[in-house]
Amino acid sequence: MSIVLKKVFTRFLKGIANPQLILMFLAARGFLKWLPDKQYLKLMFIIRIKQKLNLNKPRTFNEKLQWLKLNDQRSEYTTYVDKFEVRKFIENTIGGQYLIPILGVYDNFDEIDFEALPDKFVLKCTHDSGGLVICTDKSNLNIKEAKDKLNKCLSRNYYYVHREYPYKNVKPRIICEKYMVDESDTDLKDYKFMCFNGKVKCSFVCLNRNSPHGLNIDFYDLYWNIMPFERYYPKSGTTINKPINYDKMIELAEILSKDIPFVRIDFYEVDGKLYFGELTLYPGSGFEEFTPKSFDELLGSWINLPILK
Template sequence: MLKKALKLINNPRLLALRFLQLKVFRILSDEKYIELEYRLRLGKHLILDNPKSFNEKLQWLKLYDRRPEYTMMVDKYEVRKYVAEKIGEEYLIPLLGVYDSFDEIDFSKLPDQFVLKPNHTSGNVFICKDKSKINYALLSKEVNAWMKRRYYWVHREWPYKNVKPRILCEEYMVDESKRELRDYKLLCFGGKVMCSFVCLNRNSDNGLNVDFYDIDWNPMPFERHYPRSGTITPKPKTYEKMVEFAEILSKSFPFVRVDFYEVYGQLYFGELTFYPGSGWRNSRRSLTTICWEVG
């Protein structure tokens, strides 16, 4: 606690960002809030009338590309219907249960390994590898905190505003490494995959790595908040199908990231993300130059 306090005191921008999360600032319009957060995080003025960088364009999309269907697409439960209709139910990670509260979960009926996650936030997950080791009091506290979280207010990503909070229980899955699932994330601009990145080594001592690849699976010289791994990830066996499905799922949208997993040669859908890193942690301007030219 003391270390966190000292970190805030020694970083005025970080302290200001913490204050910005107070409910009193909810009176700010989305545009004013996003402009203020952008300045605090990136140290420069947000240009909305002629956005150039990838980060700027994501902020513009938050504010002005507001299609009603986006609410369903960011909902980790409701999006399953869209995916099943567009590419097939067999590409969905098996669902073990859907709950409106922690108290509804009957753990006696769940397998020894499973994954819990909320449908309406980003970054929250509980991975159970051994049910006998669960501290139910702590887990209850964590899950109840998820259910109270209103992700829209964090960065004003408006599609989350009207998502009904639920708890999803999915089948626990690992790939050939037997340690984790690699995330294959395809960046789609105007319904076309322009490049991808892979998230790996989440459970390593050095933490997460992110490696970018072009459409032909050649390494690209970008970094996205996290360092590159320094290794080459073999092209997934289902990569061509990932590209095909990503373009089906992203058709008619100016930008969306489509995530997949590969488990022993079987392709699984992950999620749709309209604002990666909420437009604060993304690759430098060179990514925009290559992938997204606005006429």
Template sequence: MNKIKRIINNPYWILYYFLLATKVSRITPDKWYLKLQYRCFFNKKLNLKNPKSFNEKLQWLKLYDRKPEYIKMVDKHEVKQYVANIIGEEYIIPTLGIWDKFDDIDFDKLPMQFVLKCTHDSGSTIICSDKSKFDFSVAKQKLSNFLKNSHYLPSREWPYKNIKPKIICEKYIEDVSGAELKDYKFMSFNGEVKCLFVCLNRRKITGLNVDFYDMEWLPMPFERHYANSGTLIPRPKFFDKMVEFSEKLSKNIPFVRVDFYETNGKLYFGELTFFPGSGWEEFTPEEWDYKLGSMIKLPMNKVY
């Protein structure tokens, strides 16, 4: 039903679904593919000659800011050492193992609690809070499928294209108080953090909430795809350290999001993301797409 509504409202979806169904998308040039996607998601033309909005500039960066070091920065395994060299090993979530396939994992050697995810994508995380109740068959099916998938093809987020898919296991971290583990996502523009957002209520039936804050920890008056929670959460204890580390990690980069966890009096690095929402998530009101877009200063020289 959603597909039918999309096609009625925007016929460009017909071409997009055709490309996906016939796998022609696999040989479609990145620039052409991104132009079509932009038409589908926003029902308007993608301006690559003079991009203005945040979402437009993310598409430009996909095409023209292809520094080789970005590859290891999005690899869930390789990024750990990269970040440790800049901010310190003590802020890295410990790795318990890394394997080419699910059947290589010796679960007898893992603790009762752990986290599994693929190194080359987003959204493949599996949390085990109790190994005695863990559904190994479901985990195997999910991770085996994710290992076959390309995170590059659907979105043209090029750094993922050349990462060898593996499964990584990390230490399970939680808040001993029983509170939800929050991740703080700092948006850094040309090496300077201008704002951040916090993800809440991931496991609630009502779904994910995303709250944006400015650098004074005041709520910002917009939403991006997800509704805000309507509540003001406390400023994290390590806020200043998070900003400092975010700016160190984003030096000389037009835009990158730097994620952190704060739990039990400790600060942990989460991940680096160059294209949040792949640049397809709408802003409400729309003017904030352009306000955040104005914060990205695109490089003069293109790197293909």
């Protein structure tokens, strides 16, 4: 059996054990475009959350994110999720000083002039989640692997994977950003602020992205106390120091989230300076379970859904 056939057969066997993999495989390749958004989300919700999706009277955080996907489809949301176009919104709203320096923007991978780039940089697709290449040593960068990964991302419409409407009309491009690292010198912590109708209610920090054990996420209340729940990813078991710019992060997050039922605003802190990360309207696409489940309902109670006209 050829290597290609072995890979296909292995994926098939995994799909039988985990129907989510089959659904994701088909969705990523556009085979489920014919399925209406509501039916698709109901199917995905049963597979991922293991319960029926209540769209008539949504109560939980995950349910309300699905409702927002279907019913709160503002045109400006497309700008918010576009990693290049959102920079204009940030500059006009809170100021360009919070933007990570950009080194280039490209319509395709072959436009990238690697000789003109510094030794360290980050390549990101503007239209999806996960289209990322971090280069810490240009001399060791496998350009073919980077090209294959980003070209694969550029060829797909991310909207069809989780039916997040804002991604439907984002122009696929690649941006190159300055490589950033915090005081750890090995990692860059994400400070992610959960904003409910323009008010920060809690935040979480992503740690250990590149560790052998994988990503950890710790939720904090407004007083920087660890909150007693997990959402898909395990806690780190540690408590980090509150960022120097914590209060400023909250202030800016509430400016950026004004009049939005729910949005997550991300920041980084490098050498005492604050940088904007991204806006995320549907964290985990509303398909990540809470432990204990009561916190799914608690965070859901913080979202006031808009009244449909």
